[in-house]
Amino acid sequence: MKISKILICAIVSILVASCTKKISPTKSKEAISQAEQVSLLKEQTEANNPYVIAAKNQLLQFIGSKNFDNYITKHGILNCEGDNNQSSCVLSFYLNEYYKLNYDMKLKKVIEENQxxxxxxxxxxTATESNIKNYCQSSADFIAAIYTKDTAKINQYFQPKFRMSAQDILSLQTKISKDNYSQFLIEENPSILQEIKVDYVEKCLNNPKDNIINYFNIFR
Structure with a gap:
């Protein structure tokens, strides 16, 4: 009896292993077959059809060549196989996917900008007296750093403090560089820079909204 049971178990194990081996290649063939179907469909619909090619290339720019076939397969391009006008179906598929991705990207950009x-x-x-005074002084120091071309301090300290982009900084530098007279005075007598800062702080305290750099992105 023991020998009989052992033989039965052995036969069952062999059969199970055999079935497993047969199933695996079948799945692999199906996957390869699907890839071939996509390749054939693209080849047939792109033949002498510049509109399909242009639409495909447009979508390709969004997705990238590496994931393109996987993407279009996943999103249903093979549904066009049974269509009476495959080229028109594939063209419509490419355009719809492109516009959907383009819309999603623009929507994402709007959401990010709003955030x-x-x-x-x-x-x-809050625009308290203390905060106003602090930023008036910092604005004067910021302008002095631009006059003296202290790039490291501008980028590392003033840019984040005043919440400015690189383009904002460049615009401010361009504006201040047009003040040739002040630049001349500073070059002739560097100590005059301190007087310029004192004058700026005084003017700023009297009218902070117009003189604190980037005021409306800093204060409520």
Missing amino acids: AQLDIELSKI
């Missing part, structure tokens, strides 16, 4: 604006609003500080 960035919200973050700015939430991070704004």
Whole structure:
């Protein structure tokens, strides 16, 4: 009896292993077959059809060549196989996917911009006397750093403090560089820079909204 049971178990094990081996290649063939179907469909619909090619290339720019076939397969390009006008179906598929991705990207950009604006609003500080005084002094120091071309301090300290982009900094530098007279005075007598800063702080305290750099992105 024991020998009989052992033989039965052995036969069952062999049969199970055999079935497993047969199933695996079948799945692999199906996967290869699907890839071939996509390749054939693309070849047939692109033949002498510049519109399909242009639409495909447009979509390709979004997705990239590496994941392109996987993407179009996943999103149903093979549904066009049974269509009476495959070229028209594939063209429509490419265009629909392109416009959908383009819309999603623009929507994402709008959401990100709105979130960035919200973050700015939430991070704004109250225009207390102390904060105004602090930023008036910092604005004067910022302008002095631009006059003296202290690039390291501008980029590492003033840019984040005043919440400015590189383009904002460049615009401010361009504006200040047009003040040739002040630049001349500073070059002739560097100590005059301190007087310029004192004058700027005084002017700023009298009219902070117009003289604190990037005021409306800093204060509520």
